[in-house]
Amino acid sequence: MSKNQFRDDFPILNNVKMNDEPLAYLDNAATSQKPQLVIDRISRYYSYENANIHRATHALALKATDDYEQVRDQVRHFINAKSRDEIIFTRSTTESLNWVAQRWGEAKLKPGDEIVLSILEHHSNLVPWQQVAKKTGARLRFLDFNQEGVIDLNAAKKTINAKTKIVSITQVSNVLGSIQPVKELALMAHQVNAIMIVDAAQSVPHFKIDVQNLDCDFLAFSAHKMLGPTGVGVLYGKSELLEKIDPEFFGGEMIEEVSKNEASFKSGALRFEAGTQNIAGVIAFGAALTYLQKVGFDKIAAQDRSLMESAISALQNRSQVKIYGSADPANHTGIISFNVGEIHPHDVSTVFDLDGVAIRAGHHCAEPLMNRLGVSATCRASFYFYNNLDDVERFLIALKDTEDFFNRHPSKESSNG
Amino acid sequence: MGLEGLNQLYRQVVLDAAVDQRYRGQLLNPTAVQLAHNPNCGDVLELQIKVSDRHITAIAFQGQGCTISQASASILADLALHQSLESMQTRISQFQKMITGKESVEIDQLGDASVFSKISQFPTRVKCAGLAWDALEQMLKNNQFD
Secondary structure, eight states: OOOOTTGGGOHHHHHOEETTEEOEEOBTTTOOOOOHHHHHHHHHIIIIIOOOSSSOOSHHHHHHHHHHHHHHHHHHHHTTOSOGGGEEEESOHHHHHHHHIIIIIHHHOOTTOEEEEETTOOGGGTHHHHHHHHHHOOEEEEEOBOTTSOBOHHHHHHHSOTTEEEEEEESBOTTTOOBOOHHHHHHHHHHTTOEEEEEOTTTTTTSOOOHHHHTOSEEEEEGGGGTSOTTOEEEEEOHHHHTTOOOSOOSSSSEEEEOSSOEEEOSGGGGGOOSSOOHHHHHHHHHHHHHHHHHOHHHHHHHHHHHHHHHHHHHHTOTTEEEESOSSGGGSTTEEEEEETTBOHHHHHHHHHHTTEEOEEEOTTOHHHHHHHTOSOEEEEEOOTTOOHHHHHHHHHHHHHHHHHHHHSOOOOOSOO | OOTHHHHHHSOHHHHHHHTOOTTBSOOSSOSEEEEEEETTTTEEEEEEEEEETTEEEEEEEEEEOOHHHHHHHHHHHHHHTTOBHHHHHHHHHHHHHHHHTSSOOOOTTOGGGGGGTTGGGSGGGHHHHHHHHHHHHHHHHHOOOO
């Protein structure tokens, strides 16, 4: 088996045991692991570089400000935004999406307007819109998906109409791993003068995003799913839209000039970043982006593909296993949701846990999707480029242990009803 | 821990109780009904009881769930039938202390439910084991039963 050259960069992958077994970490859709250099970057900032940004005139603060702002440029290039003013640092994808829902949705929507989502959405791209709909009288409409787990564009053409003001869709399903046609949906949205929002939490870690090519109006993602620290998110917004939004928090960092009765605000993204930000987190996110670019999306895609092909073809030979979503490994983005016969996902994941294999069981914050699939929960294994075929092997062993254990202890026929 | 831990968690009595049908379903004219929801997995369990003279005279549950939550509900039902509300209060509190493993506790009145005495070693499953018990606790709190 060929050695994965990246594994040694991640201390947790080589040094940690789970339930006395070497860790096989397959919960990357929840959060990725962090390479040593990202961990070191946080430590270096606090050890030698700690200062507040944007205000002080001393050299330490200038360096911290430069490093922080450089990450904004890095993110801009990473997703090919037109301007650095289009990149706002938040705490998470969830905060980014809530921000758009509240700052744009609540301000612009009127009774009878329509918000178009898909049935695949993570709760964080659903619940904020439910709240906006309640407050404004706007109506939610949902796009369904086909057998491949992909939104049906023909149905979307009928749903997206003159009443549509917002279309907000995940680019990759966090349950099925299926890739959604957000570029085509953005075009449809713009044809009716609606805005297009993309939840890119699961896509940005896996493939190259170009916001100008997608022509989306807002795009949200999190640092922690792409090797960065927790507590840092990004909201991309087109300049012409951000200019129409007033800041929501007021105070330090975001003001230009303050008198006793009046204040003026900074321009661009900075006016949305009130108060002292997660400086260490953003700077370490910069280190994560540099590392990811060194790895390269070609390698990431190739590894995703190889792991998915190997895992899915093995699972297709297991008669008890049902895989949700596409039969095509290329349409899984490292994510496999499955069930094992009638065994409850929590029972399955406990066997995996004892085998040292970290997977997720539950509704994955996507209850409408679970209902659509006709299940209350699934198991989910999610891979990243530092996983290798050994991890797939460990996954299959845990699956066999699950089947063996519960087949040895079969459900007794009910004696009475 | 490794796989031998599985045998600790899924003892035969648990596996049997998980498929025990005796208390599954609904009661006619229940005195109280309580829904319990495990937000981690989306499992929902509905517990129903009939109470007469402050004793549980009938008990049933329905819902989908994992082996642990279903077994625990069956075992609870079997234990609660014909018991006084007061004695169940004591048992619920014993059970809850036992499964969280926070303090050593008398489990002499728990019967088969003591099979979950090691579940605190499986923290992700404590909620599953406690689901039906939490539902009964809520019922006793929310109702007067006079």
